[in-house]
Amino acid sequence: MTTPTVDVHAHVLLPEVDALVADLPGHAEAKALDTRRNGPASLAVSGPMVAARIPRLTDVGARLAAMDAQGVDIQLVSPSPSHYHPWADEETAEKLYRLANEATAAHCAQAPKQLYGLGLVPLQHPLQAVRALEHALEQGLLGVEISSHAPGRELSDPAYEPLWARAEETGAILFLHPFGCTLDERLDRWYLSNTVGQPTENAVALSHLIFSGVLDRHPELTLIAAHGGGYLPTHIGRSDHAWSVRPDAQSCAREPSSYLRQVYFDSLVHDPHVLRELVRVAGPDRVLLGSDFPFDMGTEDPLGALRAARLSDADFHAVRGGNAAALLPKE
Known part of the structure; x- marks a missing residue:
């Protein structure tokens, strides 16, 4: 039986969530922050871009037709990260x-x-995190999508230990996908907020999980990092060097590069040479096909992007779907 082609980085837009928060205190301030971070020129492009993709983001028929055109059999669908709303109070x-x-x-x-779907966890309220994960699993979802940080908290914060422990215990998938970048107005032109901001946030978040010992304490955590893990996998040598010479960087048990083989990475790096390097440093069994469906910073041809890396046949088919199929429920 042929292994299905599985795209682990695909999004759904939820109008119900947008309606819930539309008139709430804090939403307008959050939108103003988003404007400052992205800049008016980028927002002027993003609005029409998203509008043109609403059918594929909301209508299952349109989604399936697009998947068929791409040669994708299965998607792991996560909410648009715009639904995180880290400003929301506990009740909201x-x-x-x-x-x-x-x-x-x-x-x-x-x-x-x-x-197959993923839910959301409000990282700004750590005491809600396990309940949110449990609720997602009760709905038949495979896990949850998480951001790279919450206001005032990094993923290394001890307050998240119960979340990591419960996710490890249940085998739930955690999909690490940033939204926004704390470099703020420094990235407010030329869409740097995304092109530089997202891979920066991925690298920072993963570094917190590695250096803090989270991946030592929870070695069976099923963690998928979007955007190929950002800048970290291709610059992991600098982390290893710091760990070898700096006592203050030796809080994890092993050299940082070794932890890349505990993390899954999507293939969305936009460069076949970088993808080959990602496969080399993380291992061919830790890279999964990802497209960022259907946004413009994704790829319309994820299989073509994978073929361009010129991997061995075995590695190609592992990334195409074999690795991800092992994370999906067995029929």
């Missing part, structure tokens, strides 16, 4: 994650053999 955050989890599950239930 609980309503938000429950609504997002239920709406994502309902979307995927329309094509249960082809769509």
Whole structure:
């Protein structure tokens, strides 16, 4: 039986969530921050770009047709990171994650053999994190999508230990996908907020998980890093050097590069040479096909991008779907 082609980086837009937060205190301030971070020129492009993709983001029929055109059999569908809303208070955050989890599950239930879903966790309220994960699993979702940080908290914060422990215990998938970058207005032109900001956030978040010992304490955590893990995998030698010469960087048990083989990475790096390097440093069994469906910073041809890396046949098929299939429920 041929292994299905699995795209682990695909999004759904949830109008129910947008409606929930639209008129709430804090939403306008968050939108203003987003404007400052991205700059007016980028927002002027992003609005029409998203509008043109609404059918593929919301309609299962349009999604399946696009998947068929790409040669993709299965998607792991996560909410648009615009639904994180880290400004939300505890009451709002609980309503938000429950609504997002239920709406994502309902979307995927329309094509249960082809769509598997992830929910959301409000990282700004660590005490809600395990409840949010449990709720997602109760809906039949495979895990949750998380951002690279929350206001005032990094992923190394001890407050998240119960989340890592429960995710490891249940085998839930954690999909690390940043939204926004704390470099703020320094990246407010030329879409640097995304092109530089996202891989920076990935690298910082993963570094917190590695150096803090989270991956020592939770070696069986199923963690997928979007955007190929950002800058970290191709610059991991600098982390290894720091670990070898700096006592203050020796808080993890082994050299940092060794932890890359505990993390899964999507293939969305936009450069075949970088993809080959990612496969080399993380291992061919730790890279998964990812497209960022259907946004413009993704790829319309994820299999073509994978072929361009000129991997061995075995590695190509592992990344194409073999590795991800092992993370999906068995029929």
